[in-house]
Amino acid sequence: MDLTSGFEELFEDAPCGFLVTDADGAIRRANRTFLTMTGHRAEDLVGRARVQDLLPVGDRIFYETHFAPLLALQSSAREIAVDFRRAAGDRLPVLLNAVMKGDPGGPREIWICVFAATDRRSYEQELLLARQRAEHSEKEARELAGILQASFIPPGLPHVDGLDLAGVYRPAGLGDEVGGDFYDMYETRDGWALVIGDVSGKGAEAAVVTSLARYTLRAAPAREPTPSAILASLHHAVVRERTDRFVTVAYAQVSLAPGGGCLLTLSLGGHPQPVHLTGGGASRVGRPGSLLGMLRRLNLSDVTVEVRPGESVVFFTDGVIEARRDSDLFGEDRLERVLLETRDESASDIAGRLLQEVSAYQSGVLSDDVAIVVLKVPNEATAVEGAGS
Amino acid sequence: MSVLVRNHVKVSGRPDGRPLVFAHGFGCDQNMWRLVAPAFEDTYKVVLFDYVGAGRSDLSAYDPQRYSSLHGYAQDVLDICHELDLTDVSFVGHSVSSLVGVLAANAEPDRFADLVLVGPSPRYIDDDGYVGGFSAQDIEELLESLDSNYLGWSSQMAPVIMGNPERPELGEELANSFCRTDPDIARRFARVTFMSDNRADLDKCRTRALVLQCANDVIAPEAVGRYVHAALPGSELVLMRATGHCPNLSAPEETIAAIKAFL
Structure with missing residues (x-):
């Protein structure tokens, strides 16, 4: 050529x-x-x-x-x-x-x-559209998760004379999945009920169980006499649901004592023991009991704790003590140290500081949901001041 | 994060010289001034930077709210001027940066001595009695074009582009990188650029200004350059022999000469 x-x-x-x-x-x-x-x-x-x-x-x-x-x-x-x-x-x-x-x-x-590049470009267009649809769905899922989650956490705790109450919640990661943590406080026949709980797993199925747990716990006090009996009825409800999920709950019946302070009757269904903060230090209260919705045999009990003026009880989900940094856990010791440092603060400062420490421990991105509820009986001086103003 | 890192600010030339700030337009980064800026280093303190969202700026600092109008970009310019404590500033803006410069000068008129507007357009879309050269439909087409051309961008690209300024072995990887960024940011910047209407801001400008107008510029046609010149009180207009929209790349000598003559 x-x-x-x-x-x-x-x-x-x-x-x-x-x-x-x-x-x-x-x-x-x-x-x-x-x-x-x-x-x-x-x-x-x-x-x-x-x-x-x-x-x-x-x-x-x-x-x-x-x-x-x-x-x-x-x-x-x-x-x-x-x-x-x-x-x-x-x-x-x-x-x-x-x-x-x-x-x-x-x-x-x-x-x-x-x-x-006619074929290639039309294929790219399809990919692009698919990606946009995926991004759109992801956004919707995130919004839905947020809305659902918000329904598990009350916008504010009720105002109860003689008590200082605060609750905080932070979802795991970017918050794009519904977590299983919840808490609630409502009036019952015998005073007030304070509950905090955690349904295993995440996503839609966990949300169904969380919802079930919330309304069961709200309805049960009308029929059941004690916190442990209320948790037992939740256990049976979860078992009937035939789900793989199980639930941990701390249920406290709160009765205000006439002379200031309050009595908590506490039952724990597989939930971490709350911390009782007193002038003498920090102690764990309630007797550990079985996970709810898991095994056939139930082992639940009721323990009554007196909370005096100046003292608080801190309820939390396992996202606090099991917060992970590499292979280390936030742990019970760190929890007690933070709580002892803040025990003289208000309920919302105690809850806020604990959340902040747990978050900082994980560089701001939580590995698991965290819910914290603090019940504090203000000092008599503060209470009198509050009543007088 | 320091503004100097956020905006990948490069200062060269005479430390005691009058500050001359070069700002890039939509599409690429401070490299747009590579053939022009060095010519001023013997006299001026030359400042180059990338807007947040472009070039090697810190993409994590991109806030869609702040950059939803050209005022956010003008704030980048002002942030840099504050950080470097620049006064008596001569500002050279290419394309959309011309108007960013006008906004910055309007916000802090005492800080700016001169504005050089290279291919300015205060509004790209035609309006009642005003010819910008584009329709809203054209701009939608541009966004589609961006989508097709940013297909290869992935989040892995960001650290490569950001962290390895001059590593030749990444050359293959970095093809087209001067003019590349997160596609979502590029789309937003395109929208802000081409949907903006800053005609009213020209009337408020009291800073001395030079309008550099190329021949055959499809982005900013001559009629638009003349409009800017007429709207800016006391401005000068230079019609360049250079063609296209980027005389800073296609005709650096002519661009340098025109800026020097004005300054």
């Missing part, structure tokens, strides 16, 4: 379009493949049109703001996706690879390879 005419033929009939342009995009040469692809005639392009002129407006802006600067900055640009307007008026999706030839200051020209 004659080398010169061979190369000429290669240029004209290569399996991709070739364009040679001035540095500003004015077309000097277009090969036969390009003309066939686009339906344009050489005499309409050469010396008459710039590459930009063959692009729809959106791509023209892209050309000026991305393609041309890239060529100037690095003398090449790769895989630029644009459409060429064909002579017939329709569009041809293409990919462009281009190099800038010549030295800065001297005459320069741009060599552009044009690859038809």
Whole structure:
């Protein structure tokens, strides 16, 4: 094959379009493949049109703001996706690879390879749409999780004379899944009920059980005489649900003592023991009992604790003590230390500080949901002050 | 995070020189000034930077609310001026940065001595009696074009682009990187750029200004350059021989000469 005419033929009939342009995009040469692809005639392009002129407006802006600067900055640009307007008026999706030839200051020209990419681009469009749909669904799921979660955590605890109450909740990770932690406080026949609990697992199924736990616990005090009997009825409700989930709950029946302070009758269904903060230190209260909804045999008991003025009881879910940093856990010792440091603060300061410590321990991203409820009996002085104002 | 890191600020030239701040437009980063800025280093303190969301800026500092209008970008310019304690500033803005410069100068007129507006447009979309050159539909097309061209971006790209300024072995990986960023940010910046209408801000500008207008600029046509010149009291207009929208790359000598003559 004659080398010169061979190369000429290669240029004209290569399996991709070739364009040679001035540095500003004015077309000097277009090969036969390009003309066939686009339906344009050489005499309409050469010396008459710039590459930009063959692009729809959106791509023209892209050309000026991305393609041309890239060529100037690095003398090449790769895989630029644009459409060429064909002579017939329709569009041809293409990919462009281009190099800038010549030295800065001297005459320069741009060599552009044009690859038809109709199928690939429509596939990319589908992928793009699929991704947008996925992102949209993810956003919806996150919103739904947030709304559902909010229904498990009361917007505020009720105001009870003689008590200082505070609750805080923070979801695990980015908060895009419904966690199983909940707490609640409501009036019952015998005073007030304070509950905090945790359903195993996350997501929709856990949310169903959390919901079941919340309304069962609200309804049970009307029939059942003691906290342990209330937890037992929740246990049976969860078992009847035939779910793999189980629940831990700390249930406290709160009765205000006439002379200040209160009595807590406490039953624990597989839940971590709350911490009783007194002038003498911190102690764990309640007798550990069985997980609810798991085994057939139940072992639950009621323990009564007196909470005097100046003292508090801190309820929490396992996300506090099992907060992880590498292979270390936040642990009981750290929990007690933080609580002892803050025991003279208000309920909301105690709860807030504990959450902050747990969060800081995990560099701000929680490995598990955390719920904390603090019940404090204010000092008599404060209580009197409060009553007088 | 320091503003200097956030905006990948580069200071060169004479430490005691008058400050000359170069601002890039939509699409690429401070490299847009690579052929122009060095010519001013013997006289000026030359300041280059990337807007948050562009180039090697800290993408995590991108706040969609703040950057939902050009005022957020003007605040980047002001933050840098405050951080470096720049006064008597000459500001050179390319494309959309021209208007960012106008907004910054309007906010703190005492801080700015001159504005050089390279290919400015106060509004890209045609309006009653005003020709910006584009329709709203065109801008939607641009957003589609961006989507197609940012397909290869993945979150893994960010650290590569950010953390390894000049590592040649990453050259393959970094193809097109001067003009690349998080596609979501690029879309938002495109929207802010091309949907903005800052015509009223031109009237408020009292800073001395030069308008550099290229021939055959499809982004900012000559009529728009003339509009800006007419709206800015006492401004100068230079019609350049350079064609296209980026004379800072295609005709650096002519650009340098025009800026020097004005300053």
